[in-house]
Structures are given as C-alpha cells and as structure tokens.
Amino acid sequence: MHIIDDIPFHFETDNFLRKMRVNRDDTQMVADIDRIVEEVRAVAKPRAAYREAFVENCDTDSVTIDGVTFPSRVLSRVLENTERVFAYVATCGVEADAVRVTNGDPLLEYFVDMLKEMLVECAYEFLRNKLEMSYQSGELSNLSPGSIDAWPVSGQREMFTLLGDTHSAVGVQLNDSCLMIPVKSVSGLCFSAEKNIESCKLCSRTPCRGRRAAYDKEMAAEFGVGES
Secondary structure, three states: OEEEOOOOOOOOHHHHHHHHOOOOOOHHHHHHHHHHHHHHHHHOOOEEEEEEEEEEEEOOOOEEEOOEEEOOHHHHHHOOOOOEEEEEEEEOOHHHHOOOOOOOOHHHHHHHHHHHHHHHHHHHHHHHHHHHHHOOOOOOEEEOOOOEOOEOHHHHHHHHHHHOOHHHHHOOEEOOOOOEEOOOEEEEEEEOOOOOOEHHHHOOOOOOOOOOOOOOHHHHHHOOOOOO
C-alpha cells in the first residue's frame, strides 16, 4: 500500500463564508466560523492510500481483483476490458475528525462537517492527480461502493479486504455497518477506460450535493444500471 500524507489544502474564511452563503453582517456567526476554520486548519492532516491491483476474472455477476471477489454486475461490466485498477481510500484525517463544536450549535456543527468534506475532497483530488501523473494513465475513471444502487455500500467489505490495513496506514477503519470512520472518507477504484466513467454518471438520484458529473442515461443503460 502506498501512503500519501503530505496533501496540501487551503482554507480562507472569506471563501468559506461565500460557499456557505453567510452574510458578513452577521458578525457573531462570522466570528464563530473564523474560529472553527482556524481550529480545523491548525490540526488538519488529510491522507490517502492506494494499491495497484489487477483484474483476474469477470463473469456475469462479479469481478475478481487480486483474489478478492466483488459481487457486482455493474462492476463486472465496467471492468470487463480493464487489466489494472487502483484501489484507494482518502480521508479528512483523524485530527480534523476529532474537532467538535463545544456549544453544540447544530449550524456550526454543519460548518465543521463541510470543512471536513473539503479536506477529503482535497485528498481525493490530490490522489487522483498523483495516480494520473505517476502512472501516465491519462484521465482515470472512478467508482465507489455505495455511490450507486448497483454497487451497494456492502461492497466496502471487499474493498477494505483488497486495500489491507487502512487503519494503520491512514487511520480509516470500517465498522460492522460498512461505514468508514472517519465518516468524511471515500474509497473506491480508479481505472483507465475508453470513456470517462464516474459513479455520478450512473446515478439518477436528485438532489445530490456531492454530484461531480451529470447523470448519463445512455451510459447507465450501457452498463445495466437500473436493471432488475
């Protein structure tokens, strides 16, 4: 497993206020946000880890990668012409995850969560760019367990089996409900494909705050997403 723990990030209170649509005239809220931005920035250490793996077999309902079988029809279809994948996990980090709002204000708790979400997004984008540059792979496609109904969150069990000891590597562990801890973490498979494939393009859920790409009905039909 390759570990990346030198991921840069940049927080500015003004940018965050605009992102959260907070009016600067609300001086108390601005002061509270400035405080939590500084608190998260002081401790944050986003991390990522990945391992190179190879597709061994694809059948109708599953795909086997480095000896780990993933029961997913859509994953089998997507990877049927792929040899190499990069299994990854990216996280906001245990340090930022430990930051809590002392007064229990639900709005401030939401803002802290958004800062953690920004950290995990930085970690994922840094990882993806590093993979594309290091392996000269061109633009990588990406699928994550739980991001589409056709590959449910239970697929995290196989993902973490494939990855190995992520807890020691980057502080991320999987609980019995297949929830990652820290919660602001993402995992999945990056791979080269003839056309760019993203979980978002195969998902018709609306609304979705985390959407990175528009739903592609033709691509979803091509890979059998939504089939019974």
